[in-house]
Amino acid sequence: MSKKYAVLPCNGLDKCAGQMSKEIALLVCEQGASELICPVFYQVTDARYDKIAKENPLLVIDGCASRFASKLVAAKNLKIDRKLMVTEEAQKRGIQLGLEPLRLSEKEVDLCKVFVAELLKEDVDAPIAATGTSLTYPVPEDYIVYTKDKFIFRIPKAGFYFTESDCWVQLCGNLARIGVTDFVQHSLSDIMFFTPPVLDMDVEQFGEVGVIESGKAVYELVCPVSGKVKAVNNELLTAPELINQNPYEQGWIAEIELSNFSEEQDFLLTPDEYLKVLEKKVADFHVKK
Amino acid sequence: MLKNEKVKVIPCSGMGKVYGLMAREATLHAVRHLCPQHAETMCLAYVVTGDNEIKESMKDSTFITIDGCPLMCSAKSVAAMGGDIQGEFKVLDVMKEHRGVRPGTATELTPEGWKVVEEIGGIISGRVQQIREERR
Numbered sequence: 463m464s465k466k467y468a469v470l471p472c473n474g475l476d477k478c479a480g481q482m483s484k485e486i487a488l489l490v491c492e493q494g495a496s497e498l499i500c501p502v503f504y505q506v507t508d509a510r511y512d513k514i515a516k517e518n519p520l521l522v523i524d525g526c527a528s529r530f531a532s533k534l535v536a537a538k539n540l541k542i543d544r545k546l547m548v549t550e551e552a553q554k555r556g557i558q559l560g561l562e563p564l565r566l567s568e569k570e571v572d573l574c575k576v577f578v579a580e581l582l583k584e585d586v587d588a589p590i591a592a593t594g595t596s597l598t599y600p601v602p603e604d605y606i607v608y609t610k611d612k613f614i615f616r617i618p619k620a621g622f623y624f625t626e627s628d629c630w631v632q633l634c635g636n637l638a639r640i641g642v643t644d645f646v647q648h649s650l651s652d653i654m655f656f657t658p659p660v661l662d663m664d665v666e667q668f669g670e671v672g673v674i675e676s677g678k679a680v681y682e683l684v685c686p687v688s689g690k691v692k693a694v695n696n697e698l699l700t701a702p703e704l705i706n707q708n709p710y711e712q713g714w715i716a717e718i719e720l721s722n723f724s725e726e727q728d729f730l731l732t733p734d735e736y737l738k739v740l741e742k743k744v745a746d747f748h749v750k751k
Numbered sequence: 752m753l754k755n756e757k758v759k760v761i762p763c764s765g766m767g768k769v770y771g772l773m774a775r776e777a778t779l780h781a782v783r784h785l786c787p788q789h790a791e792t793m794c795l796a797y798v799v800t801g802d803n804e805i806k807e808s809m810k811d812s813t814f815i816t817i818d819g820c821p822l823m824c825s826a827k828s829v830a831a832m833g834g835d836i837q838g839e840f841k842v843l844d845v846m847k848e849h850r851g852v853r854p855g856t857a858t859e860l861t862p863e864g865w866k867v868v869e870e871i872g873g874i875i876s877g878r879v880q881q882i883r884e885e886r887r
Contacts, residue, residue, distance in 0.1 A: 477885075526885075527838045527878070533830075561885065612767075652770065652820050654847050677769070677846060677854065703821035703843075 467496040467544070468511075468518040470504070472531040479525035479548040479559045481566055482574050486523050486546065489578040496521070501534055508538070519543030521581070544581065551577060599634050602710050606737055610744045615644040617733045617740065618710055623686060624736035625668070628743075630710065631686040631730070633723070638687055640671065641714045645740055647706045649747070650676035656702040658694040659683075659716055665691060667726045672715055674705060683715055687726055693717035758790045758837070758879045759809075761798065763818045763825040769854050770819030770842040773868050776860065777842070778817055780872030781879070790815075790879045799828045806832065813837050815878055817871065838878040845871050 471487035474480015491498050497518065499511045521544045522531045535542055552559050552573065563570070602618035609615070622630045628643045647653065655675040665671050671685035672694075694716045698704055705713035731739065762778040765771010782790045797805055815838035816825040826839045845867060846852065854864030 527881075529836075529839075651768065652843055654843055655850065675850075677852075701821075706821075 466494060466518055467521040468499055468514045469496050469521045469523065470499040470501060470515070470531050470535065471523040472525045472529075473501045474525035474528075474530070476564070477525055477559075477561050478563055478566070478570065479552070481525075481564055482548045482559070482570055483523045483525040483531070485566060485571060485574045486548070486577050486581075489574060490521065490581060493578065493582060501531055504538070505534060512538075515540055521546070523548065525549065546577060546581065548577070599632055599639055599714075606733055608737060608740060608744070613648050613744075615648065615740055615744065616710070617643065617737055619733050622710070622733065623727065623730035624733070624739075625684055625686045625730060626739050627668075627684040628740075629684050629686050631718075632710075632714075633720075636720050637692065638689075638718050638720055638723070639714045640683075640686055640716055640718060642674070642681070642683065642705065642709050643736075643740070644709060645743060646674075646681060647709050647713070649679070650674065650681060651678055651706075652676055653702040653705050656698040656705075656715075658696070658699070659691045661691055661694065663691050665689065665718065667722075667729065671718075674702065685718065686730055687718055687720055687723055689718040689721040691716050692719045756789070758813050758815055758882055759834075760790050760792050760815045760817065760875055760879070761795050761825050761829055761834075762792070762816075763820075763823075764795055765819035765824075765857075767857055768819055769857050769860070769864065770846070772819075772857055772860065773842045773854060773864065773871065774817045774819045774825070776865075776868045777871035777875060780868060781875040785872055785876035786879045789883060790876070795825055795828055798832055798834070801832065809834050813882055815875060815882075816840070817875060818842065837882050838875075840871070840874060840878075842867075842871060845874070 467490060469487045469490050471483040472480055474483055487498055490496050497514050499515060504511045520540055520542050522535055522542050524531045524547045526549045549559050600621055604619045605616040606619055607614060607616055622632050624630050628646045630641050630643055632639045653674050653676045657673040659671045665685045665688060667688040669685050670682050672683045674681050695714050760778045760782055762774040763771055765774055778792050782792050809832060814829050814834045814836045816829050816836055817840045818825045819842045826836060829836055849867055852863045853861055854867055855861040
């Protein structure tokens with residue numbers, strides 16, 4: 463079954479791409495239980511659509527680079543779940559959309575159907591646990607902060623264990639999230655690619671569990687614990703920069719069902735122990751520079 | 752029709768990263784060599800001063816922003832000052848199409864880096880052309 467969206471198209475009445483934006487919105491709503499938001503009405507008042515927009519995943523459809531629908535969402539301070547820019551997507555297929563036709567021909571309607579099929583297909587294909595289980599992990603409240611030059615390295619003070627290879631694990635019952643530390647994201651700088659581990663694969667402690675890559679280097683993620691991969695953070699596929707922005711929260715990598723943590727804990731570092739490792743690495747890094 | 756005909760192309764400052772340098776060089780390539788008749792650049796630092804003269808000149812202008820990294824400083828700053836942004840580009844998006852390319856450092860580009868800069872300049876120039884056609 464298709465995901466239910468709150469669908470916000472732009473109102474580009476005077477351009478072909480704008481007309482397509484509305485057509486796509488209608489098709490999405492017709493093929494699922496999604497609800498349509500009128501951008502003009504929503505612009506002038508919150509009352510009618512605020513609840514729909516806030517309680518459902520938001521699909522934003524912009525016709526052209528003016529991105530009026532996206533700007534409206536930004537003005538309303540809402541989070542976008544999916545975004546489609548009609549002109550860009552058409553260009554990727556070698557199709558240049560002009561100002562006309564305003565009344566869509568069969569060709570444009572077919573293109574709309576292709577976009578809709580892709581939007582809805584991804585939902586069907588997505589593994590249920592791919593973006594995380596329903597567990598709520600505590601947000602780190604306090605950090606050990608170590609500063610060197612312009613770089614600030616944070617280490618959560620509680621609830622996390624670390625490896626010497628700069629990965630972390632945060633436990634929640636028999637499940638655990640894993641990720642990389644500030645040292646990795648600073649060393650790599652802007653992370654551009656994320657290759658996730660395969661769902662349901664078994665991983666050994668210190669085995670490889672995905673790859674991240676920047677313009678500077680490729681980093682193989684070392685799993686701090688053994689177990690089965692139960693979820694991966696699919697948001698990183700389109701926004702790997704989340705690892706740079708906050709590697710301990712939105713930048714988590716995967717969720718592991720633990721198989722032998724009581725024994726493996728001895729091989730992990732506490733925050734204070736990891737701080738010593740970090741200080742040495744940062745010092746070595748600066749010497750090498 | 753907008754009064755101010757030339758599209759303003761605003762790169763981020765991106766001083767500490769190669770992608771910032773690429774954004775600036777791509778902007779200069781576009782406005783100096785590819786479409787000097789139809790585009791010009793402005794200093795982002797000047798834009799964010801909020802000074803009356805700049806606010807006034809922004810009123811009737813169309814902007815394209817080009818950012819080095821996902822922080823999108825240029826796009827956010829121009830939007831915050833009320834600029835009409837008709838194109839937002841990010842160097843990292845183009846670099847993703849050139850996996851493995853080493854573009855250089857924050858102060859010096861490699862020949863590979865210059866090639867990507869020329870490509871980004873072409874993207875900017877293409878958007879300038881589109882905006883002109885949309886105005887007609």
